[in-house]
Amino acid sequence: MIQGIPIQHFLIVSTLMFFIGVYGFLVRKNLITILMSIELILNAVCINFVVFNKYLFPESLQGYVFTIFVIAIAAAEAAVAIAIIINLYRRYNSINIENINTMKY
Amino acid sequence: MSIQSFLLMRHELMLIIIALIVLIAEIFTPDHKKGIITPLAIILFSISLIVGFLPAIEGNLFGGMYNTSSLIVLMKNILNIGVFIILLQSNKWINLLDNRIKISEFYILLFITLTGMFYMISSGDFLMFYIGLETATIPIAALVAFDRYNNKSAEGGIKLILSSALSSGILLFGISLIFGTTGSIYFKDVVGMVSANDSMMILGFIFFISGISFKISLVPFHLWAADVYEGAPVSITSYLSVISKGAAVFIFMIVLYSVFNSISDIWKNLIYVIAIATITIGNLFALRQDNFKRYLAFSSIAQAGFILLGLISGTELGMASVVYYVLVYVFSNLAAFGVVSIISFQTGKENISDYNGLYKTNPKLSLALTLSLFSLAGIPPVAGFFGKFFLFTAAAEKGYYILVLIALLNTIISLYYYLMPIKAMFINKSDNPIQTFKTDITSKIALAICLVGMVLVGFSSTFFETILKYCFGI
Numbered sequence: 275m276i277q278g279i280p281i282q283h284f285l286i287v288s289t290l291m292f293f294i295g296v297y298g299f300l301v302r303k304n305l306i307t308i309l310m311s312i313e314l315i316l317n318a319v320c321i322n323f324v325v326f327n328k329y330l331f332p333e334s335l336q337g338y339v340f341t342i343f344v345i346a347i348a349a350a351e352a353a354v355a356i357a358i359i360i361n362l363y364r365r366y367n368s369i370n371i372e373n374i375n376t377m378k379y
Numbered sequence: 380m381s382i383q384s385f386l387l388m389r390h391e392l393m394l395i396i397i398a399l400i401v402l403i404a405e406i407f408t409p410d411h412k413k414g415i416i417t418p419l420a421i422i423l424f425s426i427s428l429i430v431g432f433l434p435a436i437e438g439n440l441f442g443g444m445y446n447t448s449s450l451i452v453l454m455k456n457i458l459n460i461g462v463f464i465i466l467l468q469s470n471k472w473i474n475l476l477d478n479r480i481k482i483s484e485f486y487i488l489l490f491i492t493l494t495g496m497f498y499m500i501s502s503g504d505f506l507m508f509y510i511g512l513e514t515a516t517i518p519i520a521a522l523v524a525f526d527r528y529n530n531k532s533a534e535g536g537i538k539l540i541l542s543s544a545l546s547s548g549i550l551l552f553g554i555s556l557i558f559g560t561t562g563s564i565y566f567k568d569v570v571g572m573v574s575a576n577d578s579m580m581i582l583g584f585i586f587f588i589s590g591i592s593f594k595i596s597l598v599p600f601h602l603w604a605a606d607v608y609e610g611a612p613v614s615i616t617s618y619l620s621v622i623s624k625g626a627a628v629f630i631f632m633i634v635l636y637s638v639f640n641s642i643s644d645i646w647k648n649l650i651y652v653i654a655i656a657t658i659t660i661g662n663l664f665a666l667r668q669d670n671f672k673r674y675l676a677f678s679s680i681a682q683a684g685f686i687l688l689g690l691i692s693g694t695e696l697g698m699a700s701v702v703y704y705v706l707v708y709v710f711s712n713l714a715a716f717g718v719v720s721i722i723s724f725q726t727g728k729e730n731i732s733d734y735n736g737l738y739k740t741n742p743k744l745s746l747a748l749t750l751s752l753f754s755l756a757g758i759p760p761v762a763g764f765f766g767k768f769f770l771f772t773a774a775a776e777k778g779y780y781i782l783v784l785i786a787l788l789n790t791i792i793s794l795y796y797y798l799m800p801i802k803a804m805f806i807n808k809s810d811n812p813i814q815t816f817k818t819d820i821t822s823k824i825a826l827a828i829c830l831v832g833m834v835l836v837g838f839s840s841t842f843f844e845t846i847l848k849y850c851f852g853i
Contacts, residue, residue, distance in 0.1 A: 296549075299541075312541070315548035316548055318552070322559065323555050330559065340509075340564060344551060351513070354521055355520075355541065361524060361536075
């Protein structure tokens, strides 16, 4: 429990982060920026878990443990995604999604 | 680790051991002898397939994070059979000169994804579920991008990994809201606290559902499917559309029936809408495809919609019909993909218009494809009909007559496009048909298993009765 800061403030921040992430995912054209948006989403989730655990269920550890796994798996995901992006760059000479449109509909 | 816990987790442990053996074999074989990894992997996997059929025991491990029961073992065995068929089908393709250096990567990634799916099906809490889901998704993206020199393959890979990352982010947000309302991530603790009056719970539940729907490619979340299926190598496409989807359907069913059973009024409405949208849109988009893999992608979206009819009933018959339909779907879809992969391997042609006059040159292959498409469409002599029949019965039993009617109308639409390739093969003339060729022996065995399975599962009632026997509570 942090003195003077109610739980709502944390939740507002995390929800905003989540939707900024979704927005960024949908409108950004650069693949690296899209990956950054996904990190934003996952970090919002992490804040949510930690805050719920700290404020509402201080006797348990489940939220913290979940956060650690989310961070680890996000790293694995980013690694594979960047490997594929490097391959894409070699094929298309670009990481702008508007150029990567061989398949449509 | 005692022998008891080995028997409980034998599917997963066997797969991990096989993946490690393949990894070690990769280190110790010289480059020009990499071909021996294929028979090694297939033999080891068939051992694991047989071990999987040992009598099942019920129980849980890791303090309830891992559950198993007869039904769950049965689901894993169904997936194992599917993967075995895919391994046989991919044998020739993986031994091509271009793929020689990455044979072991293919097998390791395939087995690790399957392990992830098994942990996902067995999960007893949201953490295990999430880890399983990600283990099942991330390596598949690497497999989709397997053809390094193919533009479409890389494009499919990036589309899969990005959209799956978004969907798992949404799923996680849902889990965090559920954790916030219940204070636990264990299914057995969450069950008691699920209530329809708690709006944060419902919000978390909807986020959660959309995450799983992505894996099954239900309609609002299906946009990735066609592109990824088209870009991936054929073996990976069949893996994605059969195994990955089947595992997701199983866990979807388990979570809906065991965790969120008390808010079934809410999810039944949700699934009602999704089912109608999925069947209709999948069918309508399949009508206008020419690329065979894209065509099968939309057909598999429509099939997923039919599976929802069994889920919506919420009865034992519904559960049994879902498991049975997945079994039928494994055989019939893999037979179709088997023919597509043989032809794509031999000639490089993947369009339906290329199949014109195939019956003149390769009658056996065209008959196999015809049978599998009949099964997918649900025409009586083969198993697909019985699968659809049980699904519709389960839904009608609970009074969803309008839903069943819409599904029936859609079956008629689907007949049109399932008969299109058959018309192309038997009736259309072509100046430049696919040449007559000899199919390799492993693909023939795989195709034979599929065809026998398709006929046997349809005609022998023991399969459905066995499944029904296991389906009491999860």
